[in-house]
Amino acid sequence: IVLTQSPGTLSLSPGERATLSCRATQSISSSHLTWYQQKPGQAPRLLIYGAYIRATGIPDRFSGSGSGTDFTLTISRLEPEDFAVYYCQQYGGSFWTFGQGTKVEIK
Amino acid sequence: QVQLVESGGGVVQPGKSLRLSCAASGFAFSSFGMHWVRQAPGKGLEWVAATAYQDAVQYYADAVKGRFTISRDFSTNTLYLQMNSLRPEDTAVYYCAKWSGDYPVYYFDFWGQGTLVTVSS
Numbered sequence: 001i002v003l004t005q006s007p008g009t010l011s012l013s014p015g016e017r018a019t020l021s022c023r024a025t026q027s028i029s030s031s032h033l034t035w036y037q038q039k040p041g042q043a044p045r046l047l048i049y050g051a052y053i054r055a056t057g058i059p060d061r062f063s064g065s066g067s068g069t070d071f072t073l074t075i076s077r078l079e080p081e082d083f084a085v086y087y088c089q090q091y092g093g094s095f096w097t098f099g100q101g102t103k104v105e106i107k
Numbered sequence: 108q109v110q111l112v113e114s115g116g117g118v119v120q121p122g123k124s125l126r127l128s129c130a131a132s133g134f135a136f137s138s139f140g141m142h143w144v145r146q147a148p149g150k151g152l153e154w155v156a157a158t159a160y161q162d163a164v165q166y167y168a169d170a171v172k173g174r175f176t177i178s179r180d181f182s183t184n185t186l187y188l189q190m191n192s193l194r195p196e197d198t199a200v201y202y203c204a205k206w207s208g209d210y211p212v213y214y215f216d217f218w219g220q221g222t223l224v225t226v227s228s
Contacts, residue, residue, distance in 0.1 A: 089215075095154070
């Protein structure tokens with residue numbers, strides 16, 4: 001299963017809404033879809049698991065949705081610390097795959 | 108608190124071997140699956156290998172199958188990645204990550220800070 005994220009780069013201003021897409025080449029269980037945030041020089045950080053469940057300590061401006069082959073990460077109002085790269089990830093029992101990432105940059 | 112600390116990275120010539128380590132603490136090491144994920148310079152995340160709960164089974168990405176071996180030492184709470192026949196395309200930061208959750212929802216909840224492997228002559 002290949003995950004394709006779009007857009008590759010999202011240029012937005014603080015306070016704006018960010019909508020990131022993750023599309024799978026075949027249907028996956030929403031239980032198996034996870035989102036991570038990565039800032040330069042840092043390890044990835046768990047954001048959303050099970051497609052829509054926020055991880056501990058993640059602000060409620062982050063939300064996940066979707067099913068089947070189409071999943072979305074939404075940041076309702078961008079804060080300065082939200083500018084980063086976001087990855088979706090899925091697993092299929094014996095393999096794990098990541099999307100190529102969406103960079104959210106300051107416009 | 109959970110801590111994962113990688114070590115063992117460095118510069119190595121093509122065709123040579125290297126062993127990475129990941130020291131784990133703060134959780135019941137044998138009760139969780141553990142993975143290696145890599146990231147080539149300026150690129151995205153790529154899953155490399157996994158060892159399941161209590162090392163019941165191991166899985167590998169096609170790109171490393173037959174060359175890399177994942178293992179762990181439960182007496183020292185250390186995860187390893189033995190990398191043989193290294194290629195320039197193996198150059199990356201290698202992260203160890205803890206696989207967590209409750210059926211059927213699983214995810215990487217903790218990551219180490221990574222160790223850089225550079226394969227170059």
